[in-house]
Amino acid sequence: MARTASLSGFPEWLPEERLVELHVLDTLRRVFELHGFSSIETRAVETVAQLLRKGEIDKEVYGLSRLQEDEGEESKAAKGEHHSLALHFDLTVPFARYVVENAGYLAFPFRRYQIQKVWRGERPQEGRAREFTQADIDIVGDGELPFRYDVEIALVIAEALSTLPIPDFRLRINNRKLAEGFYRGIGLTDTAGVLRSIDKLEKIGPAKVAELLKTELGASEEQAQAALSLAGIRTEDTSFVEQVRALGVKDDLLEEGLNELEQVIAAAVQRAPGKVVADLSIARGLDYYTGTVVETVLVGHEQLGSICSGGRYDALASKGNRKFPGVGLSIGVTRLVTRILSQDLAQATRTVPTAVLVALNNDASWDAAQDVAAQLRSRGISTEVAAKAEKFGKQIKFADRRGIPFVWFTDDDGKHQVKDIRSGEQSDADPATWAPAEDDLYVRVLKA
Amino acid sequence: MARTASLSGFPEWLPEERLVELHVLDTLRRVFELHGFSSIETRAVETVAQLLRKGEIDKEVYGLSRLQEDEGEESKAAKGEHHSLALHFDLTVPFARYVVENAGYLAFPFRRYQIQKVWRGERPQEGRAREFTQADIDIVGDGELPFRYDVEIALVIAEALSTLPIPDFRLRINNRKLAEGFYRGIGLTDTAGVLRSIDKLEKIGPAKVAELLKTELGASEEQAQAALSLAGIRTEDTSFVEQVRALGVKDDLLEEGLNELEQVIAAAVQRAPGKVVADLSIARGLDYYTGTVVETVLVGHEQLGSICSGGRYDALASKGNRKFPGVGLSIGVTRLVTRILSQDLAQATRTVPTAVLVALNNDASWDAAQDVAAQLRSRGISTEVAAKAEKFGKQIKFADRRGIPFVWFTDDDGKHQVKDIRSGEQSDADPATWAPAEDDLYVRVLKA
Numbered sequence: 001m002a003r004t005a006s007l008s009g010f011p012e013w014l015p016e017e018r019l020v021e022l023h024v025l026d027t028l029r030r031v032f033e034l035h036g037f038s039s040i041e042t043r044a045v046e047t048v049a050q051l052l053r054k055g056e057i058d059k060e061v062y063g064l065s066r067l068q069e070d071e072g073e074e075s076k077a078a079k080g081e082h083h084s085l086a087l088h089f090d091l092t093v094p095f096a097r098y099v100v101e102n103a104g105y106l107a108f109p110f111r112r113y114q115i116q117k118v119w120r121g122e123r124p125q126e127g128r129a130r131e132f133t134q135a136d137i138d139i140v141g142d143g144e145l146p147f148r149y150d151v152e153i154a155l156v157i158a159e160a161l162s163t164l165p166i167p168d169f170r171l172r173i174n175n176r177k178l179a180e181g182f183y184r185g186i187g188l189t190d191t192a193g194v195l196r197s198i199d200k201l202e203k204i205g206p207a208k209v210a211e212l213l214k215t216e217l218g219a220s221e222e223q224a225q226a227a228l229s230l231a232g233i234r235t236e237d238t239s240f241v242e243q244v245r246a247l248g249v250k251d252d253l254l255e256e257g258l259n260e261l262e263q264v265i266a267a268a269v270q271r272a273p274g275k276v277v278a279d280l281s282i283a284r285g286l287d288y289y290t291g292t293v294v295e296t297v298l299v300g301h302e303q304l305g306s307i308c309s310g311g312r313y314d315a316l317a318s319k320g321n322r323k324f325p326g327v328g329l330s331i332g333v334t335r336l337v338t339r340i341l342s343q344d345l346a347q348a349t350r351t352v353p354t355a356v357l358v359a360l361n362n363d364a365s366w367d368a369a370q371d372v373a374a375q376l377r378s379r380g381i382s383t384e385v386a387a388k389a390e391k392f393g394k395q396i397k398f399a400d401r402r403g404i405p406f407v408w409f410t411d412d413d414g415k416h417q418v419k420d421i422r423s424g425e426q427s428d429a430d431p432a433t434w435a436p437a438e439d440d441l442y443v444r445v446l447k448a
Numbered sequence: 449m450a451r452t453a454s455l456s457g458f459p460e461w462l463p464e465e466r467l468v469e470l471h472v473l474d475t476l477r478r479v480f481e482l483h484g485f486s487s488i489e490t491r492a493v494e495t496v497a498q499l500l501r502k503g504e505i506d507k508e509v510y511g512l513s514r515l516q517e518d519e520g521e522e523s524k525a526a527k528g529e530h531h532s533l534a535l536h537f538d539l540t541v542p543f544a545r546y547v548v549e550n551a552g553y554l555a556f557p558f559r560r561y562q563i564q565k566v567w568r569g570e571r572p573q574e575g576r577a578r579e580f581t582q583a584d585i586d587i588v589g590d591g592e593l594p595f596r597y598d599v600e601i602a603l604v605i606a607e608a609l610s611t612l613p614i615p616d617f618r619l620r621i622n623n624r625k626l627a628e629g630f631y632r633g634i635g636l637t638d639t640a641g642v643l644r645s646i647d648k649l650e651k652i653g654p655a656k657v658a659e660l661l662k663t664e665l666g667a668s669e670e671q672a673q674a675a676l677s678l679a680g681i682r683t684e685d686t687s688f689v690e691q692v693r694a695l696g697v698k699d700d701l702l703e704e705g706l707n708e709l710e711q712v713i714a715a716a717v718q719r720a721p722g723k724v725v726a727d728l729s730i731a732r733g734l735d736y737y738t739g740t741v742v743e744t745v746l747v748g749h750e751q752l753g754s755i756c757s758g759g760r761y762d763a764l765a766s767k768g769n770r771k772f773p774g775v776g777l778s779i780g781v782t783r784l785v786t787r788i789l790s791q792d793l794a795q796a797t798r799t800v801p802t803a804v805l806v807a808l809n810n811d812a813s814w815d816a817a818q819d820v821a822a823q824l825r826s827r828g829i830s831t832e833v834a835a836k837a838e839k840f841g842k843q844i845k846f847a848d849r850r851g852i853p854f855v856w857f858t859d860d861d862g863k864h865q866v867k868d869i870r871s872g873e874q875s876d877a878d879p880a881t882w883a884p885a886e887d888d889l890y891v892r893v894l895k896a
Contacts, residue, residue: 006549007533010493014553015486015560022487034825036802036832036852038463039470043579044492044565045458048515060514066569067496067509067534085455086515101454105462107799107850109835112463117492121514131491146835148814155818271818351555354484366596370603370719377482384484387557387594402555404484 009124010131011338016403019348021133021337023445024164025115028135028331031160032113035152037137040112042094044119045085050097060120062087087119091136091330096317099140099324108142108324109149115333127304127335138328140316145325147260150292150312151267157308157329158272161296165346165447166336168299169307171272172234172279173264176289176311178257179230179280182244185251186226193217198231199283206232231281237269238262240278260291290314294329304339307332349444351403353382355436356418358408359396360389365410372408372416375431381441383408396421405440457572458579459786464851467796469581469785471893472612473563476583476779479608480561483600485585488560490542492567493533498545508568510535535567539584539778544765547588547772556590556772557597563781575752575783586776588764593773595708598740598760599715605756605777606720609744613794613895614784616747617755619720620682620727621712624737624759626705627678627728630692633699634674641665646679647731654680679729685717686710688726708739738762742777752787755780797892799851801830803884804866806856807844808837813858820856820864823879829889831856844869853888 013021051061064085088094091114099106115135124130137156139149154171161169180191188194197212206228213219213227226247233243241262261278268276284293291312298307308331316326340346356376358369366385373383386395399407400421409417418434419426461469499509512533536542539562547554563583572578585604587597602619609617628639636642645660654676661667661675674695681691689710709726716724732741739760746755756779764774788794804824806817814833821831834843847855848869857865866882867874
């Protein structure tokens, strides 16, 4: 089980826990690369101006300043101007900047994955850390980006999540065009305002949302109920289309959204059966999404919040008249790993990478032991050499304490034997050919 | 070639450059794990008190504060007390804290590697960034740590560096005991002071170092010359021992140091021939090293500075009376990668992970194309599907522009063909069995 972090909100893992995290990261990377996504990293810092462009979550940003500032900087600090740099709070804003800066060097549609830490100065709580790792994939186009990528990216994420040692999950997918077109169709023109209210549905319930719609947006009881009816639709197949049509609202944007969401759900029913639902209550707070929107819950762990969110933004970034539309999803790796560890959902098969400890027969045998180790390593077998020629019992105990499954012995005549210290079985072995069973070659991470 | 970073001192890589960095990181990880080192990560932030414990480089530390602080925090800021957290400037201080905090959960000697970004607010210059990646290995004991680990860690690093696409290198190794014992033996008791002066040898030359020793440490001309004679010794084998003895100085600590350095060099001559020199001018500025000290230069790139440094510290950390001695080395990954990229020392075989683009015969064939792609991916072949059924020429051009070597075609009768767009060769293929040549399966990074 995970230790308590010594600094609240900044989790750290023990080596055997880190193996679980590494497994998650390696698995995601493998799936992303299999689908042709390129790795990039952006610097941890952005200018404050860049970060606050959307003007939304400045409360959560960590500003940077050098501990020993010179005179000029100190006077700036006194005026509150000392935060020219700050830590990024997500990977989307930095990616948008990167795309604009490097547009001349990228081949569009550009597919990238980005796995990095981000920082938010929020109050830490279950599933919400101040430092955490996100794994993002995005596809970004130059000028245009075919809708098909919305379908594809949902399928890639469903595949990626399916390969992780986590409980069953559901991608809850909606479409902003569908929602906004519907609101417009029933006469509610402040569609962003309606979305913000609907976004509170899970927190405050339908009655209070209706109240908000009426008091803050001037909706009639009928309009409020229609908006809530739409948000109540949730289907595991494309039958949501009929349910929306049954509400009798006509609007071009609504039609476009229905068609888009239908494509995503139809493909998912076929290629990721049971993993995706059309959930017309999904709004996503930030208002730059323009089409597909996604949130993801772990079944049985809904209170953990979304473990993977994102969607389509028609203007992820722009450079003069040039627009870069994108579609992307972001996995909350730390949130997932914290849950895996705290509930023992998966475990590493051993605590160290080492498969073999080469024991020392006597102090002079260190060099010969290194030769054995080099031979094993040349065939991919992780090997350590004992540092001291202690009694064999002590060296075996050392291996046991470190979680190393095999101990290698070479006697004075150069005869080699290897002992599986779990079974006690010991047999002759040749350092040029011996290998552990495939299951013991590398650390594996197994679902509980 | 690397683009200019948009923020000085914070390098970012293009996707094809990132492939080179990833190759370096993957290679280091593989070697470290083959030698039984466990991965850990520590949080990016430490308390300021923790970071400044050694009291040396506070000028370079980035402090953190939330952009929107509440009242209490603001008044603290006005009093200059707002930096309770700061970004780590190396991985040694955080690792020492981690060891102390988790001592009860670790099996000693604990071997760990740690590959993370660190930050220093220094003036950026060639080889010196404000944000950069370090790859550290350390072995830390509980109470004691056999000297043999000093030998081992030098060999592991020599092996790791040998597998990277970099120019030839030399580990320059010295031993603090040797140097301090020698200084003591000639009557210079402020051994730390002498070390600090000797550390400036490459920068200011022997005449000025002699001057420093005389004016600041009260050394006689004879003492200064003896210290410089020692620092002038540099051998590729263990002959430095005789050369030191020829200087006629007697001291127990000197003997101990000679013996230790001899062991390291003797093992390296045998196991990493040509990669290691005994260089008695190496001092290392920071004063917590207590035995072996190492710096590493790239041959022909000496002005780049050390690309891998470290050594033995008898008290890496302590917890009451409990001491944790360690030995470790740190590779400057960003410094290496910057040099590789700026001088085209290595290159990726292609710019994207994708091996195959599945072309669309017509718009309705997207689904069938996804089936082909899934079959290829299930056998580890990175595959993308075209988003639009453009003319084949256009789809081939798209693959070419992205650097994808193969394009897959399926005609209306379900006949499959694959084209190597580099050679133009096209042949029948079965999605269940076809694979590219091994060299084309994954991106590889090749030394120029």
